[in-house]
Amino acid sequence: MNMRATNMGTAGAAGGNLLEVNDLRVTYPTRTNVVHALRGVSFLLGRERLGIVGESGSGKSQTGRAIMGLTAPRAEVTARRLEFDGIDLFAASPRQRRKLRGKRIAMILQDPKYSLDPVMTIGRQILETLRTHEKVSKAEARERVLDMLAAVQIRDPKRVYGLHPHEVSGGMGQRAMIAMMLVAGPELLIADEPTSALDVTVQLEVLGILDQLVAERGMGLIFISHDLRLVSTFCDRVIVMYAGKVVEELKASELSQAKHPYTQGLLNCMPKIGSDRHPLPVLARKAEWAA
Template identity: 70%
Template structure:
């Protein structure tokens, strides 16, 4: 499998009164067209890592790497024009909470159409048809209503689906999902995971799924990177998480209450929750 993304020795540093502070320290991994989970507690550096892959490290932070390549493109030397050709077209990112990512004074449909036309061009009518089709693809039952709704008129789960539609409408090669289900209830989590699972399989995307919930990731991803204090402390197949060796990984795996059926495969959980889809 050819690597879509290669990261070697990624470091992110912020200035402080006591001197430079590294919040991401020597992160290295490769990603193919697969589902890769990045897991860790708050402050472990996982979201900073995801943003750095899109060149979105906020000032005054500085991101450096020995190697940072996407499909043969050296992202360390990427010009503004190169980033414009990548962001939202070949690499998309879904943020944690749609309330802070969607424009509150624009309808959902207008935002999706604008995102599509900015990247792909074309007539407004064609873009609207494409947006409606994308809303249907993320399993929104009444796409016309959602298309004309404002963000505050949607539930958290519906808003998250609208965000997925906006990020996926350009058919990216890589999707970075930063805790897209953490604010959702269990049933809606399963719906969003089912959508991502199907889209990755159908479109052959690479997916980086960032979360603090190791058990959730274990039912969904192919591989898992476990981060602590800015470093990757363990890389393990999702199917082998029960046999993880690092004490921190073991702690994350066993700290949550065990609910009957919580370790069943994602496909089984989806079937059991199919009444809500």
């Protein structure tokens, strides 16, 4: 990955912000032109729950991956400022970025089927994550892993510890993934569609676990989703993205008062009993907002 910063400062995170993103851009060169995946994304994050919403291809996941330093090698990533807790992520060496990932910044991906190693037991995978970041004995690490499995509301941690990913349900697999990402005590958690592969009942359970852990640990959370209703009830603030740009930012409690026509179109897409409002006239103007 080609990372370079423009007009970067070296000061710590302003105003107590955990994360500062200013004019983040991600481009992918092709044979004929350049694809602009992110086009000037900017936001601040404290120890709060920030939702990023938008349709597929809007740049939500690209934003999370750029913060983590996991963008594809051929991509070019630039920003005026990209800082985590006062650390300039562009100036950090690859070794420093690796030490941050998993220990201080963690990311939960959509589907545990593609994130967990199928040939390793769940306990061994979480144990390996912990011992990569902390010098602890195997016995102590095992106890911490069992405690973390219990914290994500797995009823029989010792049994699940010895199971392989294919031996557990999707909901339990996602809980195991959350345990793996939180076992080293990160300060920032990026959750990329963490409930999209789960049924509604399990979704609520997983969100409850995230809510409790974020509150107890005082973490910052970036919750990436296409589900506006879910984000509006779970997050403190919401960023709406379209075509690689932030088109609106507002409090989750004020989402119904959104001004941008794209956000209004997304809101109108949500089913309403007895409503004859239709989103197509608004969403038909999407080409204007991509300009």
